[in-house]
Amino acid sequence: MSLALNFDWLTNLLAILFVVACLYDARYDEYGTLTLSAAAMGLVVMAIELFLRPAFEMSL
Structure with missing residues (x-):
């Protein structure tokens, strides 16, 4: 896998x-905006990995 x-x-x-x-x-931050944005990025990466990896593997 590349x-x-x-x-x-x-x-x-x-x-x-x-x-x-x-x-x-x-x-420093009372609202936790950095934590929420980092968690959102993590969820996006996990969704990409879950949904797009089988498509890439089938195309190889």
Whole structure:
């Protein structure tokens, strides 16, 4: 599987970003906007991985 179809590195990067956003929001931001945006990006990546990976694998 090539790097373009491997979502593991992107998922790990978003998990690290989510932890950093949680720590930042706990200290500085009372509304948690960074945490919500990082969680939304993580959900988008998981949806892309879930729905598009079988299509890529069938086309190969």
